[in-house]
Amino acid sequence: MSYRILLLPGDGIGPEIVAEGEKLLAAVAEKYALEFTFSRGLLGGCAIDATGTPLPDETLALARDADAVLLGAVGGAKWDVGPAHLRPERGLLGIRKALGLYANLRPALLFPELAGASTLKPEVVAGLDIVIIRELTGGIYFGEPRGVGTLPDGSREGRNTMVYSEAEIERIGRTGFDIARRRGHRLCSVDKANVLETSQLWREVMIRLGSEYPDVDLSHMYVDNAAMQLVRAPKQFDVVVTENLFGDILSDCAAMLTGSIGMLPSASLNQTGFGMYEPVHGSAPDIAGQQKANPLATLLSVAMLLRYSLGEAAAADGVENAVAAVLRQGLRTADIAVAGEPVLSTVAMGDAVVAALRAGG
Ligand SMILES: NC(=O)C1=CN([C@@H]2O[C@H](COP(=O)(O)OP(=O)(O)OC[C@H]3O[C@@H](n4cnc5c(N)ncnc54)[C@H](O)[C@@H]3O)[C@@H](O)[C@H]2O)C=CC1
Numbered sequence: 230m231s232y233r234i235l236l237l238p239g240d241g242i243g244p245e246i247v248a249e250g251e252k253l254l255a256a257v258a259e260k261y262a263l264e265f266t267f268s269r270g271l272l273g274g275c276a277i278d279a280t281g282t283p284l285p286d287e288t289l290a291l292a293r294d295a296d297a298v299l300l301g302a303v304g305g306a307k308w309d310v311g312p313a314h315l316r317p318e319r320g321l322l323g324i325r326k327a328l329g330l331y332a333n334l335r336p337a338l339l340f341p342e343l344a345g346a347s348t349l350k351p352e353v354v355a356g357l358d359i360v361i362i363r364e365l366t367g368g369i370y371f372g373e374p375r376g377v378g379t380l381p382d383g384s385r386e387g388r389n390t391m392v393y394s395e396a397e398i399e400r401i402g403r404t405g406f407d408i409a410r411r412r413g414h415r416l417c418s419v420d421k422a423n424v425l426e427t428s429q430l431w432r433e434v435m436i437r438l439g440s441e442y443p444d445v446d447l448s449h450m451y452v453d454n455a456a457m458q459l460v461r462a463p464k465q466f467d468v469v470v471t472e473n474l475f476g477d478i479l480s481d482c483a484a485m486l487t488g489s490i491g492m493l494p495s496a497s498l499n500q501t502g503f504g505m506y507e508p509v510h511g512s513a514p515d516i517a518g519q520q521k522a523n524p525l526a527t528l529l530s531v532a533m534l535l536r537y538s539l540g541e542a543a544a545a546d547g548v549e550n551a552v553a554a555v556l557r558q559g560l561r562t563a564d565i566a567v568a569g570e571p572v573l574s575t576v577a578m579g580d581a582v583v584a585a586l587r588a589g590g
């Protein structure tokens with residue numbers, strides 16, 4: 230089979246980790262007799278520098294022409310000041326919206342070898358395997374009106390609006406129920422229904438959908454409690470479904486349970502199964518250009534790309550097994566190393582995963 234993959238390295242550590250993703254895909258092609266044709270596009274700060282906009286039309290056209298997209302990360306201090314429409318994050322939000330990528334799957338899985346790197350006690354996280362499903366194209370990141378305006382007294386006011394339609398809630402709710410059905414049959418819907426009208430509608434829709442999924446045990450939790458429960462007793466969760474802002478925050482929190490944010494992959498899918506794949510973390514400007522970034526979140530995102538968008542389950546299993554193998558061998562980047570363990574560079578970790586893939590059965 231032949232597939233077209235769009236690479237969007239982005240900013241900061243993005244180019245370093247996407248290079249490892251490309252290298253891994255080349256090894257996957259060799260091992261599983263697949264063919265990948267790569268294209269490259271600009272998104273975020275690098276796109277602002279080159280074209281004056283964070284999401285050039287050409288990038289969107291390349292994405293629409295691809296079978297799947299692999300993204301690094303966008304953003305950095307260089308672009309943080311200036312007009313809001315020229316922020317790198319606008320490019321990321323823009324491409325998610327334009328491609329209709331409303332379902333963001335963020336699995337948080339603890340590899341047993343990393344129990345010592347987790348911020349929680351080993352007995353609290355042992356066997357951790359949860360999925361956070363984040364609504365990705367609605368809510369406060371997109372609602373209007375937004376902006377900073379001037380009040381009659383001359384002082385300024387910042388404004389953002391959280392909006393959710395019933396249809397938006399229903400489609401992500403169905404994603405949650407469908408995934409819970411394929412896993413442990415437990416779905417926790419996280420909202421703030423005691424305060425927000427959007428959350429009241431969210432809860433109402435989830436309860437209505439629940440009657441169509443009698444085999445799934447649906448529970449509800451307020452987001453503040455959910456944040457606490459995630460670090461108190463994370464294994465009480467199987468699948469969590471929540472809105473955009475809450476999912477953004479909770480998934481960074483879940484990352485630390487697995488040892489590092491450098492371990493968390495994600496898939497952002499639309500109704501047709503088309504997807505963009507990216508690590509959960511950002512562009513990490515503090516370590517950019519130093520070969521210190523952990524590429525495993527990106528390489529696990531490659532596995533999700535193979536599984537969800539290309540239907541290449543054997544290759545996806547091969548990549549996940551290769552990541553598990555390097556961790557079993559004791560190979561670590563700085564973020565997941567505990568005292569005394571030797572530390573690999575980004576490239577060396579990528580090479581190790583490729584070698585493990587080639588050696589794997
Ligand atoms: N999807 C995306 O493109 C995202 C972009 N951002 C952008 O990234 C920039 C930096 O944001 P921050 O809040 O600092 O979040 P961040 O996730 O980039 O970094 C937070 C911390 O985690 C570390 N870290 C992140 N990824 C790592 C990896 N693969 N290996 C080892 N350590 C890693 C960083 O060094 C830093 O100390 C900002 O411009 C922000 O807007 C933030 C989140 C997501």
Ligand SMILES: CC(C)CC(=O)C(=O)O
Nearest residue numbers: 318319321322370477509
């Ligand atoms: C532009 C932000 C919403 C990026 C981010 O933090 C994320 O998607 O996790």
Ligand SMILES: [Mg+2]
Nearest residue numbers: 477478481509
């Ligand atoms: Mg985030």
